[in-house]
Amino acid sequence: xxxxxxxxxxxxxxxxxxxxxxxxxxxxxxxxxxxxxxxxxxxxxxxxxxxxxxxxxxxxxxxxxxxxxxxxxxxxxxxxxxxxxxxxxxxxxxxxxxxxxxxxxxxxxxxxxxxxxxxxxxxxxxxxxxxxxxxxxxxxxxxxxxxxxxx
Amino acid sequence: xxxxxxxxxxxxxxxxxxxxxxxxxxxxxxxxxxxxxxxxxxxxxxxxxxxxxxxxxxxxxxxxxxxxxxxxxxxxxxxxxxxxxxxxxxxxxxxxxxxxxxxxxxxxxxxxxxxxxxxxxxxxxxxxxxxxxxxxxxxxxxxxxxxxxxxxxxxxxxxxxxxxxxxxxxxxxxxxxxxxxxxxxxxxxxxxxxxxxxxxxxxxxxxxxxxxxxxxxxxxxxxxxxxxxxxxxxxxxxxxxxxxxxxxxxxxxxxxxxxxxxxxxxxxxxxxxxxxxxxxxxxxxxxxxxxxxxxxxxxxxxxxxxxxxxxxxxxxxxxxxxxxxxxxxxxxxxxxxxxxxxxxxxxxxxxxxxxxxxxxxxxxxxxxxxxxxxxxxxxxxxxxxxxxxxxxxxxxxxxxxxxxxxxxxxxxxxxxxxxxxxxxxxxxxxxxxxxxxxxxxxxxxxxxxxxxxxxxxxxxxxxxxxxxxxxxxxxxxxxxxxxxxxxxxxxxxxxxxxxxxxxxxxxxxxxxxxxxxxxxxxxxxxxxxxxxxxxxxxxxxxxxxxxxxxxxxxxxxxxxxxxxxxxxxxxxxxxxxxxxxxxxxxxxxxxxxxxxxxxxxxxxxxxxxxxxxxxxxxxxxxxxxxxxxxxxxxxxxxxxxxxxxxxxxxxxxxxxxxxxxxxxxxxxxxxxxxxxxxxxxxxxxxxxxxxxxxxxxxxxxxxxxxxxxxxxxxxxxxxxxxxxxxxxxxxxxxxxxxxxxxxxxxxxxxxxxxxxxxxxxxxxxxxxxxxxxxxxxxxxxxxxx
Numbered sequence: 001x002x003x004x005x006x007x008x009x010x011x012x013x014x015x016x017x018x019x020x021x022x023x024x025x026x027x028x029x030x031x032x033x034x035x036x037x038x039x040x041x042x043x044x045x046x047x048x049x050x051x052x053x054x055x056x057x058x059x060x061x062x063x064x065x066x067x068x069x070x071x072x073x074x075x076x077x078x079x080x081x082x083x084x085x086x087x088x089x090x091x092x093x094x095x096x097x098x099x100x101x102x103x104x105x106x107x108x109x110x111x112x113x114x115x116x117x118x119x120x121x122x123x124x125x126x127x128x129x130x131x132x133x134x135x136x137x138x139x140x141x142x143x144x145x146x147x148x149x150x151x
Numbered sequence: 152x153x154x155x156x157x158x159x160x161x162x163x164x165x166x167x168x169x170x171x172x173x174x175x176x177x178x179x180x181x182x183x184x185x186x187x188x189x190x191x192x193x194x195x196x197x198x199x200x201x202x203x204x205x206x207x208x209x210x211x212x213x214x215x216x217x218x219x220x221x222x223x224x225x226x227x228x229x230x231x232x233x234x235x236x237x238x239x240x241x242x243x244x245x246x247x248x249x250x251x252x253x254x255x256x257x258x259x260x261x262x263x264x265x266x267x268x269x270x271x272x273x274x275x276x277x278x279x280x281x282x283x284x285x286x287x288x289x290x291x292x293x294x295x296x297x298x299x300x301x302x303x304x305x306x307x308x309x310x311x312x313x314x315x316x317x318x319x320x321x322x323x324x325x326x327x328x329x330x331x332x333x334x335x336x337x338x339x340x341x342x343x344x345x346x347x348x349x350x351x352x353x354x355x356x357x358x359x360x361x362x363x364x365x366x367x368x369x370x371x372x373x374x375x376x377x378x379x380x381x382x383x384x385x386x387x388x389x390x391x392x393x394x395x396x397x398x399x400x401x402x403x404x405x406x407x408x409x410x411x412x413x414x415x416x417x418x419x420x421x422x423x424x425x426x427x428x429x430x431x432x433x434x435x436x437x438x439x440x441x442x443x444x445x446x447x448x449x450x451x452x453x454x455x456x457x458x459x460x461x462x463x464x465x466x467x468x469x470x471x472x473x474x475x476x477x478x479x480x481x482x483x484x485x486x487x488x489x490x491x492x493x494x495x496x497x498x499x500x501x502x503x504x505x506x507x508x509x510x511x512x513x514x515x516x517x518x519x520x521x522x523x524x525x526x527x528x529x530x531x532x533x534x535x536x537x538x539x540x541x542x543x544x545x546x547x548x549x550x551x552x553x554x555x556x557x558x559x560x561x562x563x564x565x566x567x568x569x570x571x572x573x574x575x576x577x578x579x580x581x582x583x584x585x586x587x588x589x590x591x592x593x594x595x596x597x598x599x600x601x602x603x604x605x606x607x608x609x610x611x612x613x614x615x616x617x618x619x620x621x622x623x624x625x626x627x628x629x630x631x632x633x634x635x636x637x638x639x640x641x642x643x644x645x646x647x648x649x650x651x652x653x654x655x656x657x658x659x660x661x662x663x664x665x666x667x668x669x670x671x672x673x674x675x676x677x678x679x680x681x682x683x684x685x686x687x688x689x690x691x692x693x694x695x696x697x698x699x700x701x702x703x704x705x706x707x708x709x710x711x712x713x714x715x716x717x718x719x720x721x722x723x724x725x726x727x728x729x730x731x732x733x734x735x736x737x738x739x740x741x742x743x744x745x746x747x748x749x750x751x752x753x754x755x756x757x758x759x760x761x762x763x764x765x766x767x768x769x770x771x772x773x774x775x776x777x778x779x780x781x782x783x784x785x786x787x788x789x790x791x792x793x794x795x796x797x798x799x800x801x802x803x804x805x806x807x808x809x810x811x812x813x814x815x816x817x818x819x820x821x822x823x824x825x826x827x828x829x830x831x832x833x834x835x836x837x838x839x840x841x842x843x844x845x846x847x848x849x850x851x852x853x854x855x856x857x858x859x860x861x862x863x864x865x866x867x868x869x870x871x872x873x874x875x876x877x878x879x880x881x882x883x884x885x886x887x888x889x890x891x892x893x894x895x896x897x898x899x900x901x902x903x904x905x906x907x908x909x910x911x912x913x914x915x916x917x918x919x920x921x922x923x924x925x926x927x928x929x930x931x932x933x934x935x936x
Binding site: 032036040093102 | 179180181182183196197200201204232233234235236237238249250251252311315320324327328
């Protein structure tokens with residue numbers, strides 16, 4: 001799992017914000033935009049924290065359980081998978097095609113200390129909920145260190 | 152780590168539909184919007200969405216947007232997937248596509264309704280090396296420069312670029328984000344070797360940086376220039392403000408105070424004053440550097456320099472005026488009388504509307520110089536314009552001020568030049584005004600010449616009415632009929648007939664000879680002309696109504712005499728009748744009256760030309776032939792018809808005239824009017840032709856010293872004709888004693904000076920028979936026949 005995440009680290013855009021800001025430009029000015037060729041789309045996320053937890057909600061409706069993967073590494077979490085197309089209507093003629101299909105991947109930064117081994121996940125009504133336990137004492141608040149004075 | 156997610160459906164198929172892009176290239180990993188307009192392309196996209204969503208994207212070789220010959224596409228392209236699709240109200244669609252891999256066409260397998268081709272995927276050749284890393288850094292650095300220079304690339308793109316590690320993707324991404332030629336983009340697409348691809352991109356980027364640097368240099372140069380002029384403007388405004396503070400209210404007002412004074416001095420009428428003051432107000436507000444400023448200055452300059460109130464005082468001393476007129480011109484009694492009458496009225500009544508005189512007469516009779524004498528007699532300024540060949544209405548009334556370089560018309564220009572508002576204004580050659588698409592100057596003259604209207608003459612440029620009613624307008628013309636009737640109607644026509652020989656002798660003695668002597672540097676005691684010599688010059692060397700050629704011939708003599716004096720001659724040179732030939736060569740014209748005899752078939756007629764009257768001989772002969780009737784001598788239709796009428800009348804009266812009728816069957820008749828080169832027309836030679844024919848057919852000779860003019864009808868009546876005055880003068884000049892004229896023309900003789908009529912016999916006639924009784928000699932046969 002960790003190794004997989006490392007691969008993506010090497011690939012290109014290191015930070016989640018890079019991609020997001022580029023999306024913004026793209027929608028405004030239609031400047032050519034970059035996405036790795038094995039990724040088609042990036043699901044939308046809500047990221048927030050409570051007193052105890054760091055919570056991510058990923059909008060990935062209509063996804064089979066075998067088609068989604070979750071990786072975590074220090075500093076970020078990666079959701080990747082495939083949304084398969086609905087092949088129901090044989091002869092169709094498109095007016096709009098806005099829903100994203102195909103392979104997706106989303107790397108989300110975790111700016112605070114969390115317990116990587118204490119993750120709760122739940123997939124319900126198209127939302128994937130990821131809850132991480134915050135490590136408040138160890139990283140979130142400062143520790144006072146006593147200095148020994150020699151006389 | 153096991154591969155949990157399978158992606159079999161996203162591998163690139165071997166057969167793929169081809170979408171041809173206009174003037175752009177899609178590279179792998181790039182997401183790009185693209186508008187699809189062609190119906191077949193829309194179908195292609197829709198079909199691909201239902202299928203695998205995969206398409207092959209290729210570029211068109213031809214850059215022009217319209218009329219794409221679709222076969223000309225590059226063989227390298229990109230496999231792409233359609234991510235999104237929107238329909239646009241005009242029926243076209245907009246798609247967002249993502250490039251996947253480089254591909255090459257093996258062969259096209261389908262053309263309609265859209266192209267499909269068999270393709271294969273090309274993989275990049277990539278071996279990591281130092282070389283590549285250096286190139287990569289270099290490219291990022293150059294791209295940074297480009298983003299700094301070019302306003303079109305958002306900073307986020309640069310940030311993204313810095314974070315790309317893969318050199319292949321870096322090259323493709325930068326290539327997609329800067330301006331470059333289709334061919335350059337295609338080269339990057341085609342290049343599979345990463346190192347080479349980076350090299351190509353480096354060159355392109357280097358060029359782009361240079362172009363942008365140059366562009367920004369030009370930009371800054373322009374903006375500094377602009378700043379400079381802006382700075383000047385601000386400084387000038389500041390200076391103005393400072394001066395105002397100091398109370399030195401402005402240097403630009405030198406011109407303005409000057410105008411203020413000039414406006415006061417010009418004593419303009421109320422209307423003009425209002426306009427001038429308004430213009431001055433405007434001038435104060437205009438920046439002196441503005442183009443408008445000089446236009447306003449020019450206009451004001453015109454306004455203040457027109458002689459609104461300046462006029463010369465008329466000297467109404469009638470005796471003095473008569474003396475001056477007599478001094479300058481010999482004869483012309485009628486005209487002098489008219490001018491003296493005008494003066495007399497002027498003396499009795501202070502204000503008088505200026506009459507408009509029009510002198511009509513042949514060239515060289517002194518129309519223009521008469522105008523000058525009138526001005527002298529009245530103590531007024533004399534100005535003249537020649538209207539000959541003027542076609543543009545603006546010449547009279549000026550151009551509107553909106554035109555660049557606009558000026559007032561010639562009327563006001565000359566008035567300004569004269570400096571007074573009551574000059575004698577001569578409009579020369581008023582009969583030669585032209586007319587074309589630029590308007591009709593003669594119509595513009597109507598306003599100028601109407602005494603009721605010209606007190607408010609309005610020039611297009613000046614726009615304020617100017618009073619022309621004090622101007623004494625004198626027009627001149629050679630002929631009356633080309634003058635448009637409305638214009639003619641406004642003028643008082645005074646005819647100047649040609650001079651007769653006696654007059655010419657007097658004119659030569661009094662004016663021409665003294666002037667030529669002076670002009671050729673001689674003294675009056677060097678040369679003298681005997682009267683008979685002058686007569687010879689007039690009769691043998693000139694034939695004209697005026698005196699120009701006489702003066703020229705006298706000038707020739709004086710020149711030759713002057714040469715004699717210059718080469719040492721001392722004694723006075725006397726020009727006698729005999730010595731004229733020595734100076735002027737043999738005679739140019741023959742006064743052949745004396746040599747002529749009474750002949751059969753030769754009748755003397757009188758003709759009118761714009762240059763005065765002429766003597767005309769009509770000759771006719773008869774020869775064996777067959778009823779032919781020939782007319783030669785450049786005759787017009789009217790003249791030919793009147794000749795036929797004359798012949799028909801004679802034939803109808805053949806018994807009374809004792810003409811053998813058989814003669815018409817057996818002979819041809821030929822009538823000729825010399826000189827053959829001059830075109831002639833008009834009915835006034837009717838009785839002359841009839842007389843010539845009657846003489847020919849009855850074999851009675853015609854008296855050679857009797858001239859005639861008159862129109863003939865088919866029934867032998869004689870109708871009145873025009874130009875009697877000139878014709879009489881011509882007859883007198885030619886030494887003819889008797890003239891046959893239509894009875895109805897007798898009243899015209901009243902207008903001819905007594906001196907000319909003296910010694911002439913006039914025979915008024917009503918019918919052609921009377922003419923024949925007068926002109927044909929009974930009994931004698933002609934020796935020629």
